[in-house]
Amino acid sequence: MANPQMVQYNVEADTSRASLIQKSFEAREFAYCPYSKFRVGAAVLADDGTIFTGCNVENACYNLGICAERNAISKAVSEGHTHFRAIAIASDLNEEFISPCGGCRQFMREFGDNWGVYLTKADGSCEEKTVGELLPESFGPEDLTKKAHAIQNVF
Numbered sequence: 572m573a574n575p576q577m578v579q580y581n582v583e584a585d586t587s588r589a590s591l592i593q594k595s596f597e598a599r600e601f602a603y604c605p606y607s608k609f610r611v612g613a614a615v616l617a618d619d620g621t622i623f624t625g626c627n628v629e630n631a632c633y634n635l636g637i638c639a640e641r642n643a644i645s646k647a648v649s650e651g652h653t654h655f656r657a658i659a660i661a662s663d664l665n666e667e668f669i670s671p672c673g674g675c676r677q678f679m680r681e682f683g684d685n686w687g688v689y690l691t692k693a694d695g696s697c698e699e700k701t702v703g704e705l706l707p708e709s710f711g712p713e714d715l716t717k718k719a720h721a722i723q724n725v726f
């Protein structure tokens with residue numbers, strides 16, 4: 572017989588994943604993308620269960636636009652949350668899973684490489700990765716500390 576605790580755990584994980592994905596689709600509705608017409612929504616789940624959403628926000632000065640993922644994470648950080656369990660990303664792509672840009676991968680990695688990224692298609696199907704899988708051999712905050720030690724040793 573399956574371990575009942577394990578079954579319970581999986582049910583909860585599935586529910587929280589489904590609701591995070593649902594939130595990312597809701598955020599996609601607010602996408603401000605008059606130039607690309609490419610709507611993206613994201614929802615990030617903080618350790619304490621709080622969810623923050625974001626959409627892409629473009630600008631007439633094209634290079635000032637911000638991605639949905641960075642928008643959602645910045646909203647969370649600016650309200651005191653820096654520990655995350657997962658981020659869900661939604662777009663209108665039907666045939667492939669949305670794939671976050673390199674800048675957003677690095678932005679996620681700032682907050683650890685072992686948390687979930689739910690990449691979705693417009694039909695709601697999902698491919699689950701970790702930040703580390705999306706950005707292997709990454710540079711992060713720990714590397715700055717190591718470098719500081721090395722310099723102290725030299726001088």
Ligand SMILES: O=c1ccn([C@H]2C[C@H](O)[C@@H](CO)O2)c(=O)[nH]1
Pocket residue numbers: 604607609610611626627628629636637638639640660669670671672675
């Ligand atoms: O993962 C992604 C990929 C693209 N975009 C946005 C940036 C830009 O506004 C538009 C087209 O690249 O989509 C995101 O927000 N997230």
Ligand SMILES: [Zn+2]
Pocket residue numbers: 638639640641671672673674675676
């Ligand atoms: Zn991005």
